[in-house]
Amino acid sequence: MLTNKENAIAFYKMAYEGNPRKAVELYVGAEYIQHNPLVGNGPEPFISYFEKMQAEYPDKSIEFVRAISEGDLVALHTHQVWPGNDEYVTMDFFRFDTQGKIVEHWDAMQQIPDESLNGNTMY
Template sequence: MILSANKNNAIAYYKTAFEGNPRQAVADYVGEEYIQHNPIVAGGKSGFIEYFERMQAEYPNKSIEFKRCIIEDDLVALHTHQVWHNADQTVDEYVTMDFFRFDELGKIVEHWDSIQLIPKISANSNKMY
């Protein structure tokens, strides 16, 4: 039951922040502490909020699709496909992997991620997600 709740909460957290409401995401899903491992996002809850508010202002038409969710103990991993519409009318697509650690209350307390631009040309026909 807890694993299923953590899965649902990780997806809801990321989706809420990605779609433009990081303050609500933090209020609903983050624990007392928040350890950030992404080097371009400042630490703590405020760093997360600032990053996602800036992302929303710069890329209001971005989209996310959750491809996979893997759960183990207090960790949830999300594999996503993201599409970002740039100011110059070009589109960038990314594959991301995010890892969240939950506390005993079911709140997110730590985050790691990796993001990669999907190349326009691939040496194989397999998708990255």
């Protein structure tokens, strides 16, 4: 049996790379509470959002930099590259139910600037 951390990564990767319906079928529980203001509550708005994103930006990529699990929560720190070499750092949080299914999601996203005053990456 996979851990919540492994399931969160598999879910996000599958949805991001163009198969959100299968991701929901495999990894989402009876409810799906969404906190991203650009996506509606429930599985269908999530699926629609990621299907649209895949159709409009098929060449985007994602790298999972860190994954942290505590209790029923998993945090993912990712590096996304979009067309035009737009780069973003994201932090996603998933809450799992007792059956190991995702039932809630929060996220924050920030574009990576061309220059950093501290000389460090955002990872």
